[in-house]
């Protein structure tokens with residue numbers, strides 16, 4: 001790039017920054033299309049939080065699905081979220097990932113990024129990966145091709161397979177293959193994998209994108225005991241390098257991986273702490289564990 005072009009670019013950026021606030025909407029500046037794209041490296045965790053929710057509310061036709069939710073997650077933490085059916089766990093993840101807009105409240109990624117100003121693709125691109133309960137790998141492609149596609153799509157070259165991976169990208173895929181226990185199945189068609197392997201592959205497809213925060217919805221549902229144990233090992237390996245929020249009903253799995261557990265009920269936090277502590281909480285026993 002020539003110095004002229006660089007100068008013009010930096011002027012445009014400066015102009016955009018100066019006028020950014022003028023584009024904010026009445027609803028607290030939540031016009032996602034006007035938000036400046038954020039790159040994952042910019043997430044400021046110096047205040048000890050990668051995710052921060054305060055007094056979040058969402059109603060669906062008058063029904064309060066999320067009702068004054070407060071939650072924060074530390075960088076590198078592995079947080080387990082439990083709660084009865086309808087507690088608001090999925091809705092909470094929908095809010096964090098930009099799928100659902102809250103009626104009010106604060107949702108921050110690090111201490112500077114107001115997630116309510118961004119849309120779903122922007123939030124994914126800035127480093128929040130989400131894994132839904134059902135695996136959604138590309139069954140006709142090989143394990144390697146699935147990872148390659150996830151990496152290329154994330155890097156913005158679309159779904160094209162024409163672009164060759166560079167050395168660092170190949171290394172990243174090799175590292176992820178090892179992490180998800182699929183290094184021996186590189187050329188295997190994804191459709192031929194077991195349910196557990198498909199789940200790991202989908203987690204791998206998120207990992208190649210190097211997310212800061214991973215939201216995982218019932219990751220061990222339908223897994224064999226052995227697959228569940230390996231998934232626990234996997235999550236313990238990921239902890240520290242990534243922050244993880246795991247929503248799960250399998251209490252054995254929670255007991256293996258958890259440090260701090262948050263119990264949601266009626267759209268708010270009912271209890272929070274070590275598993276043994278929340279399991280002994282009368283309110284928790286009443287609404288959830290004692291059912």
Ligand SMILES: Nc1ncnc2c1ncn2[C@@H]1O[C@H](COP(=O)(O)OP(=O)(O)OP(=O)(O)O)[C@@H](O)[C@H]1O
Pocket residue numbers: 060061063065083084085086087088089090091092
């Ligand atoms: N789009 C929607 N329209 C109307 N009601 C909704 C909508 N999404 C969620 N709800 C309601 O909000 C409440 C919370 O639902 P949510 O799916 O978040 O709970 P959950 O804790 O994930 O439950 P589960 O453990 O069964 O998955 C439920 O009563 C649900 O019926």
